[in-house]
Amino acid sequence: MAEQNATSPNTAARIAVRKTYKLYIGGAFPRSESGRSYEVTAADGSFLANAALASRKDARDAVVAARGAFAKWSAATAYNRGQVLYRVAEVLEGRRAQFVDEVGAAEGLDARAAGLVVDAAIDRWVWYAGWSDKIAQVLGGTNPVAGPYFDFSIPEPSGVVAVVAPQHSSLLGLVSVVAPAVVGGCTVVVLASEERPLPAVTLSEVLATSDVPGGVVNVLTGRTAEVAPWLAAHMDVNALDLAGAAPADVQALEVAAADNLKRVRRPDPVEDWAAEPGLDRLRAFLETKTVWHPVGI
Template sequence: MSTPDTPGSSSGGPEVHAEAAELADPAGAAHSGAPAHAPAAGRIPVRKTYKLYTGGAFPRSESGRCYPVTGSDGAHLANAALASRKDARDAVTAARSAFPGWSGRTAYNRGQILYRVAEMMEGRSAQFAAEIAEADGIGAERARELVSAAVDRWVYYAGWPDKIGQVLGAANPVSGPYFNLSRPEPTGVVAVLAPPAAPLLGLVSAVAPVIATGNTAVVVASERAPLPALTLAEALATSDLPGGVVNILTGRTGEIAPHLASHADVNGLDLTGAGPEAAADLERSAAETLKRVLRPGGREDWLAAPGISRMTPFLETKTVWHPVGV
C-alpha cells in the first residue's frame, strides 16, 4: 500500500539504504538482515515534510513550490521547499529583528549558546550521518567523522565570543592627553551561501563564526543536499539560540542569492557557495549597498583548523577617544 507524494513532503525509496540503517542502529543492523527500525507489516510510514526555518519557526514557502532531493545514487530522498524572493525578504526581516538582542547579549552567554547547539547536534549524530551518507555516497565511518567534525566546530567557535575582543581590540598610542580604544563590533545581518560540496561541515564552518561574533544570518542551504541543513535547523530550534539569529532557506541558490546581494538591509555577504562567475555578479550587486563581502576561496579544506579568518570579515572596528582624567 502506498500514498501519493504531496508538495513539500518527503517520499524516499521503498527502504532505507543498508548503510543508513547501520548509522541509525549499528547494533540492530549487525544481527538482522532487514533495515533497522523497519515499519511494521501493513503500516504506512509517516513521511517527513521539510520546510524553511525563519524567525525560529518552520513555515512553508509562500510560493507553495518544492523540488526533489536525490541521493548520490539518484534515489529520491525527499521534496524540499523552493524558497522565493518573498521568503528571502521574510528571512532578512527576522534576522534584523533578532540582531539587537543577539548582539546585545554578553559574549560569554553567546559562547554558552553555541556550545548548547553542539550538544543538540551530538544527540542527532546518527541522523546527520545517515543524511550525509545518502547525499554524498560515502561510507558510514567517513560520515560519522564529518558529523563529529561539525560538532567540534561549534565547540571551537563557542570558545571565541569572549576572547575575540581581546585579540582584535587595542589601546592605541596617541599624541595628546587622550585614551584611544578600538574594539570589534558585529556588522549586522549576514547572508551566507552554503558550500554545496560540504552540506553540513561547510555549512557549520560558515555560519558559526558569523553568529559567534554577534551577527545574525540568512543561510541559503546547499541546493544539492539541503537535508543536513534542515536537520541542523531542528537542532537550532531546540537549543537556546533565539529565533531569527539563524534563518535557513532551501531552493535554487541562483534564484535566491541575487535578492540577498541587493537587499539594502543585508550588511554582509559570504559567497563561499557561489561559483566564480556568479560570485562576481553578486559582488557587483552587493557593492551598490556597500556590503562587506567574503569571496569564495577556491577548494576549501573544511577539516583544517579554522583560525579566526572567518570571524574578521563581518566585524567592524569602532574607535573611541576619551580625555585623560575625565
C-alpha cells in the same frame, strides 16, 4: 535512513513516518510562500525528499527576521552567546546518528566517513562557540596614541549576514560559514546547498531546540542562482558570504552587493572545510569601533 527500517524483517509491517523538510525563518518552519518544492536526491540518485523551493519573498522574510533578531543577539553578553552556542553543539551531538545518515546520503559517504564529517562539524561548532568571549581579546586592544587620551578598539558585529552555503560540504561546510557569523553577534540568512539541503534543515531543527533566539539563523533551501541575487542586492543585508556561489556568478553578486557596500567574503579557490579555519571568517563580519576619551584631572 528511515526507509531502510522498512526492509528489515522485524519491522516489515511498520511504515516509517517521513519528515517534511521546510524552511526555517524567524524561529518557525514555514513552507515556501510560493507553494513550490523540489526533489532532493541522494548521491546515488535515489529520491530522498521534497525540499521547499524558496522564493524572493521567502528570502526577504528571512532578512526581516534576521534584522529583528539582531538587536537582542548582538547585545547579549559574549558569555551568554557562548553558552547558547555551546548548547547547540550539545544538541548536535545528540542528533549525531541522524546527521550521519543525512550527510552520508547527501555526500555519498559510508557511515564511517560520514561520522568523521559529523564529528568535525560538531567540533567546529564548539571551536567557534569558544571564540565568543575571546574575539575582543585577540582582535581588540588599546592604542597608545600620542596624547592624553585613552583610546581603544573593539570588534562589533556588522549586522545581517547573507550566506551562500558551500555546495558540496552539506554540514561541515555549512557549520563553518554559519557559526563564525553568529558567534560575533551577527544574524544570518543562509541559503543551503542546493543539491544537498537536508542536513541544513536538520541543523535548523537543532537551532530551534537549543536556546538560540528565533531569527538569529534563518535557513532557506532552493535554487542558489534564483535566491542569491536577491540577498546580494537586499539593502538591509550588511554582509555577504559567497562560499557556495558558482564561480561564474560571483562577480555579479559582488556588483549587486556594492549598492550598499556590503562586506563581501569571496569564496576561496579551494575550500578545505576539514582544516582549522583560522580567524578569517570571524573577522570578515566584524566592524572595528575605536573610542577616544581624555585623561586628566
